[in-house]
Each structure stands twice: as structure tokens, then as C-alpha cells.
Amino acid sequence: MTTTIEEEAIAPSGRIVIAGGSGFLGLNLARHLTQFGCEVIILSRSQPKEHGSWIHATWDARSLGDWANYLEGATAVVNLVGRTVDCIKTPDNCDEILRSRVEATRVLGQAVRSVKAPPRVWVQMSTAHRYGDPPEIICDEDSAFGYGLAPTVGKAWEEEFANAVLPEMRQVILRTSFVLGSESGALPRLAKLVRWGLGGTVSHGRQGMSWIHIEDMNRLFTRAIANENMNGAYLATSPNPVSNKEFMRELRRALHMPIGLPAATWMVKIGAPLVMRTDPELGLYGRYCVSKRLKEEGFIFSFPDLTTALQDLYNS
Numbered sequence: 001m002t003t004t005i006e007e008e009a010i011a012p013s014g015r016i017v018i019a020g021g022s023g024f025l026g027l028n029l030a031r032h033l034t035q036f037g038c039e040v041i042i043l044s045r046s047q048p049k050e051h052g053s054w055i056h057a058t059w060d061a062r063s064l065g066d067w068a069n070y071l072e073g074a075t076a077v078v079n080l081v082g083r084t085v086d087c088i089k090t091p092d093n094c095d096e097i098l099r100s101r102v103e104a105t106r107v108l109g110q111a112v113r114s115v116k117a118p119p120r121v122w123v124q125m126s127t128a129h130r131y132g133d134p135p136e137i138i139c140d141e142d143s144a145f146g147y148g149l150a151p152t153v154g155k156a157w158e159e160e161f162a163n164a165v166l167p168e169m170r171q172v173i174l175r176t177s178f179v180l181g182s183e184s185g186a187l188p189r190l191a192k193l194v195r196w197g198l199g200g201t202v203s204h205g206r207q208g209m210s211w212i213h214i215e216d217m218n219r220l221f222t223r224a225i226a227n228e229n230m231n232g233a234y235l236a237t238s239p240n241p242v243s244n245k246e247f248m249r250e251l252r253r254a255l256h257m258p259i260g261l262p263a264a265t266w267m268v269k270i271g272a273p274l275v276m277r278t279d280p281e282l283g284l285y286g287r288y289c290v291s292k293r294l295k296e297e298g299f300i301f302s303f304p305d306l307t308t309a310l311q312d313l314y315n316s
């Protein structure tokens with residue numbers, strides 16, 4: 001773990017409750033926070049796939065229970081609950097993508113009201129996809145929101161958060177882009193395609209890919225928890241988004257794969273649901289996002305450019 005001067009001066013402490021903490025982001029954050037000596041509580045339906053210096057409490061993400069006692073006197077609650085969007089968008093899946101986020105946030109709001117000393121800060125996950133899929137425009141926090149399933153889900157998620165959070169709690173929303181990690185998340189699926197020789201440009205290749213290294217994502221979570229000056233909504237994304245064509249080229253370079261067959265639009269529409277069991281739109285569309293607020297507040301990314309980020313993840 002690398003730290004900046006700011007992080008050394010303002011480090012998280014006490015009990016941190018991570019709702020939906022058994023997935024890719026949650027386990028990475030749990031490991032990160034335990035290095036500061038924090039007491040970490042993971043709330044999730046099932047046991048995390050790995051053991052660590054944290055406590056797991058079972059939660060169905062829809063109802064109150066004894067797990068709420070962990071919020072008593074906690075420093076922060078971090079809400080990551082939400083069904084993955086890396087799936088085929090059937091009506092049932094779309095419904096669950098929305099309900100899993102809204103209902104879990106609503107119950108967390110009930111939980112913080114059930115304790116005498118609620119957490120001082122609530123860090124809420126959201127999505128950079130809230131800005132839609134503009135083909136060329138660079139979006140920041142003040143940009144217009146987009147149209148479609150993901151922007152609708154993002155809007156409902158943040159509105160429920162606004163209703164659920166206590167007014168006296170500090171409130172931070174992280175509208176997160178594509179988080180890069182080599183062991184889990186969506187990047188290993190792309191890396192597999194590259195190793196098969198299928199990691200070429202998708203469609204026309206101009207669609208934007210906004211991304212953030214997992215280490216910088218952990219540092220943003222830590223900053224949101226510990227820095228009293230951090231309030232409101234932020235884009236959690238690196239300052240250098242790239243096109244799909246550039247992203248795939250850099251991923252091939254990091255994996256030492258000299259070739260990658262391109263995928264035409266029609267191929268993606270057929271292959272994504274049949275082979276990858278996912279939504280073709282995840283590859284065919286995208287957005288260029290840059291955080292104006294993080295720049296203004298002086299946040300320094302450990303991995304601001306894609307080349308060094310991928311080289312770090314793949315030791316290349």
C-alpha cells in the first residue's frame with residue numbers, strides 16, 4: 001500500500017461497516033482498511049471467498065436484523081450493495097439491478113436510525129454511467145445525466161440515499177467508473193479475450209472508457225471516510241479516460257499479446273450474450289468522464305494514466 005502525505009495525516013480509524021462487502025470492491029477495501037488498524041465489518045448474504053482480519057455478518061440486504069448493532073458508534077458505513085450489471089439485461093435482471101440497490105439503501109437508512117450513535121459518515125456507491133453514453137463529450141460532476149437503464153438506476157439509487165441518510169451524517173457519493181483489478185471484476189474477463197487473440201477494437205473503437213485503478217479506488221474510499229472536507233457527489237475515475245481502441249491496445253501490450261482480432265458490432269451483439277453471458281452494450285457504448293471536484297481538491301492519483309496502471313496490475 002502506498003500513501004500520500006494527505007493520507008498519512010488523515011487516516012481512517014475505528015469501526016468501518018461495509019455493506020455488500022464480499023465482492024471485488026468490498027474485499028479490496030476491507031484489506032486496505034485493516035492495514036490502518038480499522039475494525040472492519042462486512043455485511044453480505046454469504047461468507048466472503050477469503051478470510052481476513054474482519055468480521056462477517058449475514059444480511060439479506062432487504063431486512064433489519066442484529067447486524068444493525070455494528071453501526072452503533074461506528075466511524076463510517078460504506079454502501080456497495082447492488083446486483084452486478086455484467087449480465088444479460090433480461091426484465092428480471094433489470095428489475096433486480098434496480099431493486100437490489102434501492103431496497104438495500106432504504107434498509108440501511110432504517111438501520112442508522114435504530115442506533116443511538118450512528119456512523120459519522122455514509123459513503124455511497126453510485127455509477128459514472130449515470131451520465132449516459134455520450135460519444136465524444138467529456139463529462140464532469142456538473143454534466144447532464146443520461147438516458148437509459150443505468151442512468152435511471154443511478155438516479156433512483158442516489159434519490160433513495162438522500163432519503164435514507166441522516167441529515168447530521170456527512171454524505172459522500174462516489175460515481176464509479178470501470179475499476180481495474182487483475183484478480184477480479186470485469187478486467188480479467190477482458191484479459192481472457194486478449195489471451196485468446198480476441199482482444200481487438202470493439203465496433204468503431206471510439207466509445208469512451210473511463211477507468212480507475214483499484215488502489216486509487218481504495219484511496220478514494222479512505223479519503224471519503226477520513227477527510228471531513230469531502231462532501232457530496234464525486235466522479236471516481238482517473239483523469240485520463242481513453243477510447244476503446246486505445247484501451248484494448250494498452251491491454252494487449254500489458255499482456256504481451258501482439259495481435260487482437262477486432263469485433264464488429266454485429267459480432268458483439270451475437271457473441272456477448274452467447275459466449276460472455278453479458279450485455280453487448282457494455283462493449284459497444286461508453287463515456288469519457290473526468291472529476292472536476294477531485295482536481296479542485298488536490299487529489300493525486302497513484303495511477304493517472306492507463307499504461308502505468310495496467311503495467312502495475314500485470315507486472316509488465
